[in-house]
Ligand SMILES: Nc1nc2c(ncn2[C@@H]2O[C@H](COP(=O)(O)OP(=O)(O)OP(=O)(O)O)[C@@H](O)[C@H]2O)c(=O)[nH]1
């Protein structure tokens with residue numbers, strides 16, 4: 396047996412490992428969405444109004460949300476009316492294409508690492524997965540040979556600072572921190588300054604979880620952002636909102652309020668492995684016109700995957 400497969404084989408193996416993790420991570424949503432569609436395909440209804448009603452039920456059930464479901468059905472009805480869609484297989488194929496288009500239209504360009512240091516501010520409600528996302532990205536980028544620095548900007552709980560220091564030590568990167576209770580803007584200031592001085596590629600700055608409706612805490616977050624921009628004009632280059640997929644459609648209003656206050660650049664949707672509501676991702680990207688940058692499909696470090704629209708839809712529909 397040879398353990399030195401060709402480079403191509405290694406790449407292929409990596410790709411198929413990535414896809415199978417994605418597939419298993421999306422199992423619950425896949426059962427709901429693709430499972431429901433499968434039933435329709437094998438059911439009695441012919442291509443027509445009844446079939447569209449059944450499809451609507453499945454899409455709503457997977458938490459695709461009302462506006463985006465209506466949009467999708469309208470696209471499919473047009474396809475049927477124009478005779479581009481003729482049978483049920485055609486409906487499924489057209490549905491996949493619409494879903495991919497919704498995601499890709501909002502994907503935009505990923506300009507990460509075009510400037511150095513690239514400053515990322517990570518925000519979201521309590522428990523959405525901010526700190527673990529930072530840890531996983533740190534590990535990923537460190538493995539890619541990038542210089543990463545962390546800012547323990549969640550000064551609200553001592554345990555949060557501890558959690559960042561543990562990640563930093565595990566991965567072997569510096570972490571700028573102060574005592575719990577310190578001003579998060581001061582930590583962010585130090586972290587960005589250190590990132591510049593030490594010629595880091597990227598800085599990831601954590602923040603305390605907060606409700607989008609808490610005005611004082613949202614003001615605190617705006618200040619963090621302003622201060623970062625003072626140390627390094629143009630920074631933060633990315634403000635990432637971390638969303639917990641298990642809350643389904645509630646994440647839409649949550650994201651809107653965060654976006655109003657903070658001008659978000661991208662979304663990370665965590666805990667997709669724990670929910671059948673993964674369809675919310677289509678609604679949120681379409682309602683906010685924001686790209687999904689990463690998705691969390693499990694607790695392990697490589698369960699945080701760079702988001703790819705086509706892979707995501709393929710995995711949802713995979714047998
Ligand atoms: N199953 C699963 N669990 C996840 C995923 N991402 C994060 N978690 C878990 O979610 C929990 C909360 O994660 P944290 O990173 O501490 O969340 P946070 O947003 O930093 O929370 P606060 O600092 O309290 O606001 C942890 O137990 C994580 O392991 C995911 O993709 N899948």
Ligand SMILES: [Mg+2]
Pocket residue numbers: 525526527549555601602604
């Ligand atoms: Mg945290």
